[in-house]
Amino acid sequence: MSETHSTTTPSPTPDEPRSPQQVADDVVARVLARAGTALHAGGTVHSSYDGDQLDLEERTSLRRVAGLSTELEDVTEVEYRELRLEKVVLVGVWGSSGAGAANGTLGEAEVSLRELAALAETAGSQVLEGLLQRRAKPDPGTYLGSGKAAELASVVAAVGSDTVVVDGELAPSQRRALEDIVRVKVVDRTALILDIFAQHAKSREGKAQVELAQLEYLLPRLRGWGESMSRQAGGQVGGAGAGMGSRGPGETKIELDRRRIRNRMAKLRREIAAMQPARLTKRASRRRNAIPSVAIAGYTNAGKSSLLNRLTNAGVLVENALFATLDPTVRRAETVDGRVYTLADTVGFVRALPHQLVEAFRSTLEEVADADLILHVVDASHPDPEGQIAAVRHVFADIPGAMDVPEIIVLNKADLASPEAIARLRSRELHSIVVSAHSGEGIAELQALIADQLPRPGVSVDVVVPYHRGDLVSRVHEHGDIDHEEHTADGTALRARVDESLAAELEAAAVRRA
Incomplete structure (x- = not known):
């Protein structure tokens, strides 16, 4: 029913047909080796047209690196410390296309798993291992099925991973069930992309857009633990010593978090809407100037x-x-x-x-x-x-x-x-x-x-523009198509094609011919 990457699969002899599991093993091995990728070939290459790339230097200086602890040894590290690389195991599913199926063919699964590895590395993680399974469709309970989820847990423990990245979008129940089995953090493709966006957004609007997307993703995935599932100041709590003013229907911690998230989302939507007029003004200015x-x-x-x-x-x-x-x-x-x-x-x-x-x-x-x-x-x-x-x-x-x-x-x-x-x-x-x-x-x-x-101006004009209106001649050069230009005693004679607004200004300023 399923095929999974395994490090113990024996290699076939040259005359032996390769099993589907061995083919899947090769796919995972190529993905882990980053074979055929730009990273494998040596990383970013710049041309002389790219300038000094100061933003790249800033981004690289903040990237997570291996071997650095997240524990502070000295107070001066507060602003300059870097996070330890997360160690991840990739998980992919391929099989017949259908509801919830990530990839229909092995080739599609390889391309998608390569992209997932690149996403994980872009987010600042270290890819240690991969697992590729064949299923007609993902398991509704644990995405992989209970047996393969248990095998994943053993792989995670063996390589010392602290995160599992799934090549697909997990339902909240699937993520919770998988985390309960593997005992490490589980993130899906969507969460990984959102993390990259959060790292790379620089403008105020970009940061607001990313935070809104993250909260929309997080809202149905909140998970309560222990006391967070208990009622806050609710019910008949007088006997517990809370006293007057604390009796009522109450609200769980998770409900409180959800309400705060919704309030924050509403505020972000208002902020993004407030930023829109400035961008629309710039676009309108470009349209006005054709x-x-x-x-x-x-x-x-x-x-x-x-x-x-x-x-x-x-x-x-x-x-x-x-x-x-x-x-x-x-x-x-x-x-x-x-x-x-x-x-x-x-x-x-x-x-x-x-x-x-x-x-x-x-x-x-x-x-x-x-x-x-x-x-x-x-x-x-x-x-x-x-x-x-x-x-x-x-x-x-x-x-x-x-x-x-x-x-x-x-x-x-x-x-x-x-x-x-x-x-x-x-x-x-x-x-x-x-x-x-x-x-x-x-x-x-x-x-x-x-x-x-590009669209060309559609209004033909044949005018003499006085010399003190050289700004109009300059705009014709910038935004119009000039068929003929001549300097006369009265001004600059132009025969050209321009947009409607510029044509009206030219006609209004033109020297009237006898």
Whole structure:
């Protein structure tokens, strides 16, 4: 019925057919070795377009490292101590697709377990062991079944792990039952992603969005222990010495926690709503000045920030880690023909992105829906780029209006991808282009494609602008298409195409011809 990673499985002879369990063993071994990943190849690589990367130095200095105790030996350590690495065991389930099934095939399970290992390492953990089980669907009680849960407990004890990370979303009852068996902390994929977001959020709005998502996840998962399940100042407690004023229906500690969480969630929603007008004002200003916008979206760690740096020299954080970028970055850029537009770097997506995050980051994700063009960045060197494309479009479907925005598939990391993979992707995605943000391959072609796809001004004007209104001429150069320009005695003669508002200003200021 089930197959599990085991360190005692004998190796088959060359002529012997490999059992499904031995194949699963190989999958776990490859995941643990990080074979074929960027981390295995040597970590983050920067180009000259990435700038000084001061944010990366700050983030690295705060990362959890192995061998450091969490106990304080001296009061001066309070602000500078680092947490000990959590030691984790990964758990995955594969089998027939169905209700609650994480992965239908062994190949899908390997890709997903690799991603889980990368998520765990990004969160600051050390992956010690893995367990991959075959089931038609996860067990409703313990996710793995009682026998496999007991085997997991022995693996955890043998390697000295303090955390189990499950490649799926656990129901509150499943997590509690599994923790009771393995006797260490159990977290699921959703909790792990939320932890990474909490570490990486920097802006006030980003921190509020992450906290809201965490509280939404925590609310149904509160667990009471011992006295926390007893009534607080409730019932006939006079005999216990509490006296007058303490009699009433009472409230358990867990109920009190839930009420506090709901109050905090309501306050966070008000704070996020209060931050929205400032962002809407910026967008309205760009629209008023007819500045086209381009949103860079895609799977996490596909190279979106590297592409933004290559196109604009923005110098934003680039790291070979999942969800390195959470706070959107907007930069000014110019097309090859001189038109100004904005480039927005957005948060990366992932398979089974927690719905709490989609809801909490909805205001940020609106950058995608409000754009004139989407650069959908894909890691062409990834084992399953088609799955990444599908996961991103699944999130797009949850953002009103995002599916209507024109999309260019940017096949990034061309210097690492195989020609066969690129050819396969280009045959499936007709509106695509191959680039490498690191080496610069294809960047000129991408810039030309952006210029071609951005909306062009639609109002034709033929005016003479007086010389004291050089600001209008400058705006035509920035935001319009000029067919003819000539300096005359009365002013600058322009024949161009501009947007409606600028056309009205030009007509109002133009020199009247005899």
